[in-house]
Each structure stands twice: as C-alpha cells, then as structure tokens.
Amino acid sequence: MTDDSIYNEQIDRFLKGKMTTDEEIRFKAEIARNAELKQLVRNHLYLIRGIRQVKTQEEQELLKPKKPTLVVPRRRNWIKISSIAAAVAAVVILSGIGGSNLYYRHEVRQYAYNTSVEVLSDFSVATRGAVSEEEMNRLTTLFTNAQEGKDLPYTIEELSKLYALTKDDYVDAEDDYAFQIGWFLAVAYINNGDYNAASIILCDMSTSCSENESIMRLQKRLSKIL
C-alpha cells in the first residue's frame, strides 16, 4: 500500500465517522504537520464538493415540478395525457402502472430479448441434425428477426402460420420446436408493440407448455402493461 492509498483510506474513514476519538486526534495532528496529506485532504474536499454540486443539480432537475408530458400507450391506442393532474392521477390509479408504463415496456422488451438468447441457443442445440439445414436457417432467421425487432410484419406472418401448424393434430413436423415458434411469435408481437397479441399467444402456450418459467415470467411482466 502506498502512502497515498493509506491516506486516502484514512480520509474516507474520517469523513464517514468511522475513526475512534484517538484516531481522529492523531489524524488531525498528522494533517497539520504533513503538507502532502494536507494537499490530499484538499483534493478530497474539492472532489466531494464538486460531486455534491453536480448531483444536487441533477436531482433538483429530476424532481423539479413540471407539467406532465407523458404519453401512455394502452392497448395500442395512444392516449395523450392532458396536463390536468387529476387525469394523471386517474390513469395512475386505474392502470396501476402510471407513468412507469414506459419503464415496464422497457422491462418487458429487455426480458424478452435476454431470454430469447437462451431459447435460441437451446433451439440450435436441440435441432442440430434433426431438421434440414435450409429449414434450420429459415427458422433461425425468423427467430432472430423476432428477437431483434427486424422485418416484423413478415416475421409475424410467417411465425403465425408455423404456430397454427403446431396446433394442427395432423401435422407434427413443427411440434418439436413448437415452444420456440410460440415464444418468438410472442416476442415479435412485443417488439411490434402489440402486447395484447403477445399475451394471448403466451396464455395459449401456457396450456401447452404448462409450468414453463420463462412464459410465466414474461406473462407477469406483460400483465403490468395491459
């Protein structure tokens, strides 16, 4: 440990009130006689004062009263909240999610994206050699597009057709990866902003993929938006 790091630690312990009275007395005496330590203490004080000024300003900005400009999506109908506080309060109470809707949508998308990484990885392993390379590539492209929100109209259309096939008792070719098809169809809907449709698919899947943890967790997050 260098002198500086020892001094740094002592300064912090003093500032956080973790020194004993004896230690404090010795420390103050050391500051009085040691110019290097004195300078280090000054630098700490500059730093703390600077951080306090910057962060206080940030928080004041954050908490400063402003007219609400939030746009809250509800079932795909965009409702612009008026500037009347009562209306905001009503939305908060009625929806139970209030202005954090934006946050929840972010959370849903993030969870969907992260879990999709695992689902896609499992799919690659499970189907290796079980389907043709062409079919594998087609599905992987659709799944990846769903995950990343690319080419969504086409992706949703194709995944919907495949999902319908998984429901057909006479066609079992897609049954082996029915979960992945359903999952990515729901994710595509989420990325397309159609949370209702995503929820319907997940509900439907939860009967066929009962007790699946990922579905339940995604459904739970979606329920906070709907």
Next chain:
Amino acid sequence: MPITSKELNEFFATNQQRTLNYLCAYFPALKDDVSDIFQDAAVALFLKIQKNELPVMTGSLYSYFLSMCKNMALNMVNRTPSACALDENRNDSDFEPIQDDKIEELESLVGYDIADEQTDQAYLDWIEQEVREGVKNMKPPCNHILWSFYWDGLSHRAIADMYGMKSEDVSKTQANRCKNKFSDFIKKVIIAYDRR
C-alpha cells in the same frame, strides 16, 4: 404537480443494473424476484413523487430508492422465512454517508486555498467550476465508484456488488487510482489558472 415520467424512467434505467446486482448479492435467495422488487420500488417512488410525499432527503435520491428496494426485499424474506434469507456474511453497513460535520472539520483544518497565498474568490470559483466539469466528464469506472461512495454514501462492498467487482478491495484500489487521476487533474487546473 408531478414530474415527467421520462426523467424518472431515465433514472430507473440508469440505476437498474447496479441495483439488481446489489440486491442479488445481498439477498441471494431472492435472485429470481429482484426484478419484481425493483419494479415495485420504482412504482412506489414514482407515486411518492407524484403525491409530493418524499421525505426531506438526508442523502441522495438513489440511496433513498435503494433503501426502498432493500426494505421490500426484507419484507419478502420475512414473509418467506424458509427462503434461506440473507447472505449471512453481510451486515447492514452498506450505507455509510459522508458526514457534513466531518467535512467542516477538515475544511477548517486545511482551508480551500491550494497555495496559501492564493485565497481570492476568483481563484476558488475557477477551481470549483473546473472541478464541476471534471466531475461531469468522469468516465467509468471512476464516476460509478466515486459518485456511489461520496454521493450515495455506499460502502466499497456495496459498490463492488453493484458493478460486478470481485471484492471490495477491487473497488478500493480502483477508487485510489481514480483519486490519483483527480489529483493530477487538480494540479493541471491550478497550472492553467496560473497561466491565464
């Protein structure tokens, strides 16, 4: 009048990962629930602000929010005692705020003038302005560590958990490096002032 949610959402988005990391480390048995705890605390904070029910802050807004998350997690642990509860090696000293009276003591000991002959207000204003810019422009991990330590009043242990460091010693070592950089920065600021 409520604040816009956009700003609060930014606050939550900025602080989400470190909060989840911290809660996972502090409440290992609740690792599947920390996202829900975070969301519930976010809504609770939002409503408090909406209703103007925030208490007078003695620390940062984030440290207040983190306390809300911790309380909710503790409630959950208490409701499910079989859930092996807390990491037993933890104590509750993760909040260690800088004490104002200690700052004042040090200020009276060393003063704010870098060189004793330079005490004029313009000089101090210059330093403060430069330091503010320096603080704003701090890059990770220095901003994460120093802001968390000095503003949120968190321990190095908590910071290590939040930012995925192996131990509190890593956070301490990194903090020392950052402080050394800051000392160099102060030297440059003083030189720049002298050259004006």
